[in-house]
Amino acid sequence: MTHQPPIAMLAELTHRCPLSCPYCSNPVEMARQEQELSTEDWVRVFREAAELGVLQLHLSGGEPATRRDLTDLVKAARDAGLYTNLITSGIGLTERRLRELDEAGLDHIQLSLQGTTPEMADEIGGYKGGYARKMQVAGWIKEIGFPLTLNAVLHRRNLHQLPRALEMAQEMGARRIEVATVQFHGWALQNRDALMPTREQAKEASRLVAEARVALKGKLVIDYVPADYHSDYPKRCMGGWGTTGLNIAPDGVVLPCHAAQTIPHLEFWSVSDHALGDIWQNNPAFNAYRGTDWMSEPCTSCDRKLKDFGGCRCQAMALAGDASVTDPVCKKSPHHPDLAARADAHAASDAALVYRSAPGKAQTEPAE
């Protein structure tokens, strides 16, 4: 059986990053610099991706600007025919570098926002002066005219800043904003006490987004990721396992999603040993949760099963201890009442942030 080709590929060029956001989606076990794919490897992988059917390439990390060959990689991606998007915190980008990226054909930039004030942003990012630097980069992006999406990552500590984030997106000349409530994978799983929104905050965010979508119609497109521990139904994660997108880790391991390596019985293949198309079609890990054959009740008989594919496999693993059961976010899951209670308990905690550490280094202690 041949599987439909992927549309999007996320290339995690590196796990290195000047910031240490406590909700980083990188795995807790990170790839070190010496394990990262070389320029030539990435160029080959971009060509293989285009031949496979990938249209959209997201260059991410860590901080992709940490890679000195970023401009060459953008050029190679455009030469391969890919729509090329840079997902960045802005730290490490100079005006000169941005102009080189423009010259190389970079299509779009997604700039992350840790907070709408220097105090909030620098505390969350764990990097003093980061906000000021980001605002400078946003100014250059606007001047050069790159299409921009502002990606505001929100949680209990900064959800009150959502209205200001919507204003900032417009001031920066962004055509899109992603209002992304933290998803609890990777480092965020260790920070549920520190970051879990309250039920009221989650509700208020949904109300503000609905209102802003009407008020800003034709001016700003709003993509919204709601707080899923407080939801009744799970997300259609990655558009469905192995249907739409794939991720490549810095060391060349190919994954169906960011967090897939938290499912212990799956074995993932690397672009160093296999062609990308071979991995997409034949790696048993990609086939493990494709379609609906792997499902059990309550998914099997559910009329939403082709809508959300039972939700997130990694979340089922993390919260229910079994990647093949219904995502506990779903109100039909037997684990849902427990999850709802835990969400409220996390939201009522006053725990300190646990910052992400650097690749190859021990985890840092919680900040004061």
Next chain:
Amino acid sequence: MEGADIPCLPRGVRLHHDKVRDAWVLLAPERAVRLDPIGHAILSRVDGTASFDQITADLAATYNAPQEQIAGDAAGFLNALRERLFLEVA
């Protein structure tokens, strides 16, 4: 969309021929919109200089159909793209 409006694709939005699926797509920030032959016929005439009237007159001549009917369909299609900020009007 008025007759004198000049539609254009903003920076970051472009037509692309998808060889693997043998279809035209509109590539935009973090989105790929698959185009049917009519959508492609309309967008391939959006060049930042042709007015909406000129575009629909050209389509009417090419497809031997009443311009009024084509204008209705094309306006619906282009307005939907405009709402998503995939299209601008000069």
